[in-house]
Amino acid sequence: MRRLPVYFLLDVSESMIGQPLRQLEAGMEQIVRSLRTDPQALESVYLSVIAFAGKADLIVPLIDVVSFYPPRLPVGSGTALGAALNCLMDNIEKEVVKTTAERRGDWKPVVFLMTDGRPTDNTDEVIKRWRTEFANRAQLVAITLGDRADSTLLAELTDDVLCLEGNDGKTFKQFIDWISASVTATSYLVESNPGSGISLAKKPTGLTLVKDFPVHTSSAVDESVVVLTGRCQKSKRPYLIKYNRSDDVGFGGQEFELEGAFPVEESFFAWSVNDHNRVQVNTEHLIGCPPCPHCGNGTAFAMCSCGGLLCTDGAAPYLCPWCNLEGMFSEGDGGDFDVTRGMG
Known part of the structure; x- marks a missing residue:
């Protein structure tokens, strides 16, 4: 069976403490409940979670939807996006089955990156590695939680940079529903059209494509x-x-x-x-x-x-x-x- 690997890179920096972190945990539960109701997703979707604060780590290895249990997310000081991307690429290399002459490998992985701030580690070499070795092997959707994340840097990773404006319960639930619908749609699309990529559902109110990128400025701390x-x-x-x-x-x-x-x-x-x-x-x-x-x-x-x-x-x-x-x-x-x- 060919798997559809779905990776979540979640910012758990201290700026996420409070409502944003609670929403992320509840959102992961909501995604799993939704995917478990769809036969195609149950058969093909595999989920993984990588968290990053001052360090990054794999907290849920790639596992099928039935066996996946939403983790309790940690929190720490710092936003090590560079370390998170390296962790992601290392695990894609290790976990995703490649297609060979003898076997059909997994579908192209889908990555949802969610962050609310600016990286506090160096990302230059990591971005080069992503663009050279992984940009064609995985599809990344970056979502900024609010308008203070470094969308300029995210645009170096993907054309799909979205901004979630507002963090009220209704808007966030619609956002999570959008992720679930996108994953489900992609699981059907790759079966019917193997050469296709991710199928993003219609964006809900409050989730907009970032078009105007501010000039990137580095800082030792998140000034928001x-x-x-x-x-x-x-x-x-x-x-x-x-x-x-x-x-x-x-x-x-x-x-x-x-x-x-x-x-x-x-x-x-x-x-x-x-x-x-x-x-x-x-x-x-x-x-x-x-x-x-x-x-x-x-x-x-x-x-x-x-x-x-x-x-x-x-x-x-x-x-x-x-x-x-x-x-x-x-x-x-x-x-x-x-x-x-x-x-x-």
Whole structure:
């Protein structure tokens, strides 16, 4: 039986924490439910998931739809798109059966790449490898989740660069339905017309083809968000505080508005870039302060002298969950200070 391999490259950088990550997990479940209702998809479609943050890794190897179970997605600091593409190409080389004189191989793989930001690793050599060795062996559809991803770079990989505008539940569900319909249509098309490529379903409202590509600019961090890492003083469990770039620019420069604080697992650090030159942001640019998502302490935004963020319930003694230093928080003068941010 000839398989139709479908790879999902999913951005799980810290900028995806919150609703975007929950939507991706729910979306994978929705795709599988839909494909399992179609006899042709059940017979031919095989799915795989590669996640990327500060590092990239295969989290679900190529497997048939019946046996596929949507994974719980990790999260980390950084957007290692270059590493993700290398991981994809290595696995296509290893998993996809090639046609030879003795046997018919798999159909041309379909790749759905979803990202909301800019790469934080070098992609030059990876793009060359893709265009030289794999562009004719696989079909890639790149989807930017919002308008702040690097669509210029994605256009070097594929002509199919789409932008999903808005992240409300209805729009995202329509987007996931579109992916499911495209995979199903392709599974029928390759059987009836072996030389054909991917058959994209009619695009839903909110999903548009990117035509005007902005000039590519590189940055050490994703400037669309500010994400800070803290630990609960009581449980020592990590959390992320996420701020989104505001459309307004204050007197001191660009401002970022609070989205919320979100609990994460210790695996966050394994999925993060270890050396990001400790880029900082001043608190004067950050609007809002959340409570601790683990214990409910009044603020998740207190800083130990070691530079680590922790939660507290006001002026009180504390034990830093980062360095184990004992100290005392007192009522300050409300002055601004620099804090280390993630890469987004």
